[in-house]
Amino acid sequence: MGEFELLAKLRERLPQDGARVLLGSGDDAAITVPGGATTTSVDAIVEGVHFRRGESELRTVGRKALATALSDLAAMGAEAGEAYVVLGAPADLTESDFLALLDGLLELAEETGTTLAGGDLTRAPALTLATTVVGHAPSPEQLISRAGAQPGDLLVLTGEIGGAAAGRLLLEDPSLASTVPESTAERLCARQLDPTPRLRSGRALATGAHAMIDLSDGLGADASHLAEASGVALRIDASSLPIAKGVAEIAAAAAREPLELAAAGGEDYELLAALPPERLGDASIQLGEAAETTLTPIGEVEAGEGVEIRLPGGKPLATQGYDHFAEPAEP
């Protein structure tokens, strides 16, 4: 089956293009009329690095490829617009594998109002999906970068964390599942394999937030990125962290600390935002209306630099030695 035949099958499945797309997939390039501001991010997932075939259905791999890219648009507070996907296909990828990946992509595209407006298909030694997403806002001022957090701001976090890391442990050692109900184990694995980009929450938070980032590397590392970009220090109260149900049990069974999974595990794709305290009420109401997930205050922004995650006794959480983890704050 050649490239042109696969592309023809792809085009048969594409729904109608979004309103901004004048010319979609199939020409040299797509044509869009954005209006206002656009925000663009790229994200790649590679077999053997970010996922393993067999651990996840290819439909779910397709969803995750788009979800991790859309999560960056959520962190800007943008509306999802268009996606462009490079598929690197190894020789053993069958036509039905290809269509399963495409179905996953198109499923999440429909759920999020994203148009698959173009792509490229190539041979590659490992299954690779590189996804570019373009989001929109009426003006650039309505998009929220990592910079802009101010001393006195509250730090708020959407949803729950630690679930994706617990899911990773479960996928690596299924015997750990005996410590939690089956539905909890399934939910934790889904956090790892099929993350939800918090697009509605991101738009709700964007109306008041000074700075925002999505948690792909883990709370500690991503908080450090936000602190550095904003030129501020972040103090996080470990006891306030919304840790996903079942993480404590899985961590105990794997001889790990639940806080370690929550703060350094990564891939939860929740949003961390710095908000002026007087905006917390409005933000909570808007997030409630978006009906996507919860909002939890977890700390505050101070003058200085670095990130400190404090345990209940006031002791800073030891953060050294975690993969991807941030440098401790200067004394």
Next chain:
Amino acid sequence: MGEFELLAKLRERLPQDGARVLLGSGDDAAITVPGGATTTSVDAIVEGVHFRRGESELRTVGRKALATALSDLAAMGAEAGEAYVVLGAPADLTESDFLALLDGLLELAEETGTTLAGGDLTRAPALTLATTVVGHAPSPEQLISRAGAQPGDLLVLTGEIGGAAAGRLLLEDPSLASTVPESTAERLCARQLDPTPRLRSGRALATGAHAMIDLSDGLGADASHLAEASGVALRIDASSLPIAKGVAEIAAAAAREPLELAAAGGEDYELLAALPPERLGDASIQLGEAAETTLTPIGEVEAGEGVEIRLPGGKPLATQGYDHFAEPAEP
């Protein structure tokens, strides 16, 4: 050397962002204010599929990754705007390899007025560069798709063809180089390894063209794409094809036909456009002012379907059996 260190080195080298880019590389997503219409294309090159390390310096691989993507914007008649690059790096890619790739990307970006506005860095089993490029035009009407060619239009081609295919033969069998002067052999290899996106020519042609496409798959295949998208037939006069200097000698030495290299070889990245005959004079003048390359009339658009490449005696060129080659026209 970790991802964050490499990204820090990358950011040190980035020049100032273009005027449309409000927030460039380093946040969750870039922010741009396009104005008018945007046109977006993605293109990936993979080691072992599109290039071989050792055959080409990594700086040149970086240039080609961007050039093949920009060629699609040239084919729309767009001004180059922003590029976003996913780099899949195998474990043996050193820091200096990474910086050589980056230097090549940034060099061509500067030559073409493109801002490298974002990217993603990941591990991959083979060196992979997936490049998304965004081009701009004041309005969507000023962008030229593959559809729109009309019976009576002239077919025109920028530059020369066959050079990239001859360069591929030379790289595979360096002994063929003895049949041409050294400078000719070098030029043919450069056509293969370091193609030029015809951005200025594309903008010049866009003022009059009804349809346009870039030649990545080869004249026969790409002409078929244009014919199909426009719902017309294309008649190409083989004797008028501007075949690059040295192609005849390399083809003879390799026991191949020069016309085969020109029509089915691919990767020349020249532009094929359908123009109303009364626009040819203006287009030639504008292309001359763009001072990028030549313009050659090679055939015409007729009612019907399919592509026919006619040899001087009036005999259609046998096109079967070439890789990527188009189906012959219906009788």
